[in-house]
Amino acid sequence: MEIEGTTFGSITIDGKTYEHDVIIRLSGEVTKRKKKLSKKYYGTSHIVSKDEAKFVFEDGCKQLILGTGQFGNVHLSQEAEAYLAKRSCTVLLQPTPEAIQTFNGSRARKIGLFHVTC
Known part of the structure; x- marks a missing residue:
């Protein structure tokens, strides 16, 4: 699997x-x-809730690579952060173009969550 790139509003995989x-x-x-x-919970998708973290996480995941958007506007709520930490899942937050490079280069058991706009 390879993520080839992103532009504002899209991602190519x-x-x-x-x-x-x-x-x-x-x-x-x-x-x-x-x-x-x-x-x-927050009226925006720019804050990842604990409920969403539960939906995204899978047993065996050691790394969540979160593409925070083209300009880095997305972040985790404190509750989502705590939920993932309790499951020994390291979270890397980077603007989506950088997160793509990290995802493609990572050999960890990982999940990617990529926001494609702001």
Whole structure:
């Protein structure tokens, strides 16, 4: 699996372009991010809630690479941070273009969550 690149509003993975935020599962499956899990608490998808962290996390995941958007606007809530830390999942937050490079280069058992706009 390779993430080829991103532009504002899209991400290209294995030759397919997605025009929404995505999660790349441990298996390599690409799914749409469920922003509503965070929006219901914060009114925005720029803060990842504990509910969304629970949805994203999978047993065996050692690293979550969070693409925080083209300009780095997304972050974890304190509750989401604590939830992932309790499961020994290291979180790397980087603007999406940088997070793509990190994801492609990482050999850890990882999940990617990529925000494709701001």
